[in-house]
Amino acid sequence: xxxxxxxxxxxxxxxxxxxxxxxxxxxxxxxxxxxxxxxxxxxxxxxxxxxxxxxxxxxxxxxxxxxxxxxxxxxxxxxxxxxxxxxxxxxxxxxxxxxxxxxxxxxxxxxxxxxxxxxxxxxxxxxxxxxxxxxxxxxxxxxxxxxxxxxxxxxxxxxxxxxxxxxxxxxxxxxxxxxxxxxxxxxxxxxxxxxxxxxxxxxxxxxxxxxxxxxxxxxxxxxxxxxxxxxxxxxxxxxxxxxxxxxxxxxxxxxxxxxxxxxxxxxxxxxxxxxxxxxxxxxxxxxxxxxxxxxxxxxxxxxxxxxxxxxxxx
Amino acid sequence: xxxxxxxxxxxxxxxxxxxxxxxxxxxxxxxxxxxxxxxxxxxxxxxxxxxxxxxxxxxxxxxxxxxxxxxxxxxxxxxxxxxxxxxxxxxxxxxxxxxxxxxxxxxxxxxxxxxxxxxxxxxxxxxxxxxxxxxxxxxxxxxxxxxxxxxxxxxxxxxxxxxxxxxxxxxxxxxxxxxxx
Numbered sequence: 099x100x101x102x103x104x105x106x107x108x109x110x111x112x113x114x115x116x117x118x119x120x121x122x123x124x125x126x127x128x129x130x131x132x133x134x135x136x137x138x139x140x141x142x143x144x145x146x147x148x149x150x151x152x153x154x155x156x157x158x159x160x161x162x163x164x165x166x167x168x169x170x171x172x173x174x175x176x177x178x179x180x181x182x183x184x185x186x187x188x189x190x191x192x193x194x195x196x197x198x199x200x201x202x203x204x205x206x207x208x209x210x211x212x213x214x215x216x217x218x219x220x221x222x223x224x225x226x227x228x229x230x231x232x233x234x235x236x237x238x239x240x241x242x243x244x245x246x247x248x249x250x251x252x253x254x255x256x257x258x259x260x261x262x263x264x265x266x267x268x269x270x271x272x273x274x275x276x277x278x279x280x281x282x283x284x285x286x287x288x289x290x291x292x293x294x295x296x297x298x299x300x301x302x303x304x305x306x307x308x309x310x311x312x313x314x315x316x317x318x319x320x321x322x323x324x325x326x327x328x329x330x331x332x333x334x335x336x337x338x339x340x341x342x343x344x345x346x347x348x349x350x351x352x353x354x355x356x357x358x359x360x361x362x363x364x365x366x367x368x369x370x371x372x373x374x375x376x377x378x379x380x381x382x383x384x385x386x387x388x389x390x391x392x393x394x395x396x397x398x399x400x401x402x403x404x405x406x407x408x409x410x411x412x
Numbered sequence: 413x414x415x416x417x418x419x420x421x422x423x424x425x426x427x428x429x430x431x432x433x434x435x436x437x438x439x440x441x442x443x444x445x446x447x448x449x450x451x452x453x454x455x456x457x458x459x460x461x462x463x464x465x466x467x468x469x470x471x472x473x474x475x476x477x478x479x480x481x482x483x484x485x486x487x488x489x490x491x492x493x494x495x496x497x498x499x500x501x502x503x504x505x506x507x508x509x510x511x512x513x514x515x516x517x518x519x520x521x522x523x524x525x526x527x528x529x530x531x532x533x534x535x536x537x538x539x540x541x542x543x544x545x546x547x548x549x550x551x552x553x554x555x556x557x558x559x560x561x562x563x564x565x566x567x568x569x570x571x572x573x574x575x576x577x578x579x580x581x582x583x584x585x586x587x588x589x590x591x592x593x
Contacts, residue, residue, distance in 0.1 A: 116433060123440040130447045141582050145487045147550060221552020242554060244517035246588035247574045253549070253556055 149222050153235070154369050158227040164269060168262050171271055172222055172236060179214045192263070194279040195272035198299060213256050217241050226369045230264040231277060233302065233368070259302050275302035277368055282307075286410045290384045290403075291319050291352070295377065295410065305332070305366050305374060306345055310359045313352035317403055318388035321350040321379060325362075332364045333376040333409065339364045351388060380407040471509065479583040488548055491555045491577050494585050495543070498575075499561070502537045515578070518588035536592055540565035546572065554578055 111118060150165050152158070160168065171190065178187035184207045188196065191206075200206035219241045225233045239255035247253065259275045272278075277300040284295040290313070297308040313319040322329035325347035331338040345363030352358065366374070384403040399405070478497060482490045501510035507530040514523065523529035540563070547558040555577045562570040571592070578586045 119437070120433075123437060123444075127440050127443055130444050133447075141483065143482075143487070143490065143579055143582050144485075145579075147553065149552075219554075221554070223552075237551060239551065241517065242551075242556070242576045243515045243578050243586055243588050244521060246518055246522070246576055246590050247556070248522070248591045250574075250590070253551065253574075255551070 150224050152224045152226050154226040156226065156228065156369070156371065160224055160227055160232045164232065164262070164264070167269060168232060168234065169222065171262070171269070172220070172234065172260065175271070176218065176220050176236075176238065179210050180217050182210065182214070184210055190271055192270040192272045192276075195274070195276040198279065199274045199276055213238060217244075219243075225259060228368065228371050231368075232262045232264075233277075234260050234262070236260050261302075277301060282412075284410055284412060286408060288408075290315050290317075291321075291382070293379070293410065295412070298412075300368060302368050303365060304342070304344070304363050306361050306363045307377065308359065308361050310357065311350060311352055312357045313355055315384060315403075316354045318354065318385040319352040319356075320381075320383040320385055320388065321352065322381070324349045327381070329379065329381040330362060331378045331380065332366070332374050332412075333378055334366070334372045334374050336370070336372045338378065339366055351390075374412050376409040376411045378407070378409045382406055382408070475583060482583055487550070487555070487579075490579065491548060491557055492545060494577055494579075494583075494587065495557055495559070495575055498587055499537070499541060499543060502533045503539050503541060505539070507533055513585065513587045515586040515588045518586075522591050532591070537561075538563040538565040538567075 149169070150160055152160075175187055175190050178190070184203060187210065188200065188203055188206045191200070196206075200209065217240070218238045220236055220238045222237075223235045225235045227233065236258045237255040238258070239253070242253070258273055261272045261275075261277050262269050263272070263278065279300070280298045282295050282298055286293045292310075292312040292314060294310045294312075295307050296310065299306040299308075311319075311321060322341070325341045325343045325345070327349075328340050330341045330350075342363050342365050346360040350358070350360065366372070383399065383405050385398050386401050386403060387398055389398070478493065482493055485493070498510055498513055501507070501513075508526060510533065511519070511523070511526050511529045514529070519529075523532065542562045542564055544560040544562075545557065546560060547556075549556050557575045557577065558572065559575065560570055560572050562568065573590050573592070575587060575589045580586070
């Protein structure tokens, strides 16, 4: 029996001699390559730096497909700013953001010349994610490895929150904490006044509304005694928020048949994900006369045509 | 005639096949040999007549030990080790080794040659220093260490200084520092 096996084996090898030799050599080559790659693997040091993990966690993370794309966009933007390629860097910014933050290329150029006066490097950190908008904290600073912080007493940096909005499978980039802009057509009208809210700008920490006020009467229409008066608020799922002094802070008093368009601002953090449900005007006065004199205010109120409040749903 | 031609063609074809097979086998053997050579770590420990190792071998040994040490350490400890090693080179007068760790642009800015760095190191560092770590912060991939360095050899003079470290890999880093004038 063993003789038969030996004969069969010998005949097999005789017949397929070259195939056997080539097979053994191929196996040897693959084995050695495998060993080589196993020894050559790069060890990645342990670090706490995780740029894709959001600082404010609300269950959303930047999808894997966008992580590298976002990093590349930021890298390209910073490099273009370093190289003073103003127009190319400017065009990377979302159009709505450009109009709001840098209305002209010259405005953007002034920013670049100021921040990037010397070559800069940067670090990124995912800050928060909500509603397909991914916000990154970007710190821009001198190339500290090249300077060793010589002549500096401390580490200084410029910080920006850049947002990346996913729309129809594409990403658009905004800077300077600008998040989004909505065009509105919310109108309130009664026999005395007309209020049209035409635009809402969402920044990281505030909402700003563009509002046109029109007085339809021959009397004075006192809408607000100033930003700090609390006469204008926005209503949210979590409660009311007063108007802030940023934006327009003066009293809103319309003369007979007068109109004015203003931007009114409210402090509201985008991260909270709280919806704005309405804008409340809680002390509208239609006055027969208005002097602006505090001592006459009580008398003017007593002679008022109408005192009322209302909320415009948003 | 025809049969001769057929036989000649057959012989040529066989020859060609054999040459190809030999070429393939030779190539595979060469690849295996090259990879084996690369796999085997070269033994640089040259025993001289008096039994001492070369400076290069000692340094390589030390670097391997440091790499093994930092492999399982957290980032804070690794940065402290890197800074410590950098300053040890200066303490021992190993200016070339210390210079090799400096970031290229930093060298260009402040120490374009080894001589300028050596001159600086001799002036501002001593052969016996103590280091107190005051602060460490990470900015992205950059680490900024604030330390107090005291000259224990002669003057007892103490300075506060910042160092910047960028880690490319385990025990593979760039370093730069606040240059004093």
